Amino acid sequence: MAATDADVDPETALETLIEAGAVDEAPDGTLSTTEAFEKTLAVYHDIYGAVSTEEFHQTVSDLFGVAPENVEARLDEFGVTRADVVAYLAAKSFLDAPVERDLLFVMAGLLVEMAPSSPVPSALDELDDESFESYLEARPDAVVLVWRRFCDPCDAMKEDLDAILDRVPDGVATAGVDGEAADEFCRSFDVESAPTLLCVRDGELRERASGRRTPDEVAAVLDRVY
Structure with missing residues (x-):
């Protein structure tokens, strides 16, 4: 795992997500993830969201070639959360064409920020x-x-x-x-x-x-x- 390339343009990442149907842009400019992407995200959340810390670190190790004992330090160093990794995997799966790793990282960050509204009823x-x-x-x-x-x-x-x-x-x-x-x-x-x-x-x-x-x-x- 390495720091995201400074040359990666967030606008390019956003345009790619919109063109792929992962993100909707409302007339007022409001951005939100689409139902189609959220279904893909839910699949990856089910797989990786609730696994133990040890299993999650092994997943990151396998994905990015980081020694398991170094994963936690690298995640902290670059501010990468479990939600970021889940969004990264969901975006990689959802997009039709291969995307460079750095661009996927930027996409994941955008997708996490656009998390849909909570399913928890307001009465609770x-x-x-x-x-x-x-x-x-x-x-x-x-x-x-x-x-x-x-x-x-x-x-x-x-x-x-x-x-x-x-x-x-x-x-x-x-x-x-x-x-x-x-x-x-x-x-x-x-x-x-x-x-x-x-x-x-x-x-x-x-x-x-x-x-x-x-x-x-x-x-x-x-x-x-x-």
Whole structure:
């Protein structure tokens, strides 16, 4: 892994992404990733987003020819995140023609900045990798729901969200997590799919339920935990 070539033009990277259908530019100039690209991104996130740090470092080693023991230092040196690597691989797969590595790095950075809106409903406190530990420390009794984009069971469960929240006991916090963005959270709680219901009591995970659950099914889980 090497530093990105200073001669790489971000405008060229952006134009390439737009022409390839990975990025849309609205009339007002707003940029966003397309649904087609996000589906490709979701595939690579599923493969690499939740793997262990050791496995991720091995992936970077294989990709860029860096010794596994040096990967962490090189990632820190160049400010490369796991999200950057996932976006790099997704862009490489999505584009029809081969693209030079330096240009792909610039594309990955642009794509990460254009991350789509969160799938977490506004009725829930949204947690991420930086906030979940302090949130749960302050709220030791909490129901956390993990969502994903382009997830039919998630969308179906969201239709019942008001009824689900009505079943949550008083004094129990309710929060949501973007399962495609909060990799550390998902690893910490062994979340591998969405939607997933996590019930935390006294600061400890007491029960996990993956897949769509009806309000009555959620209530049964809550009754056992709280």
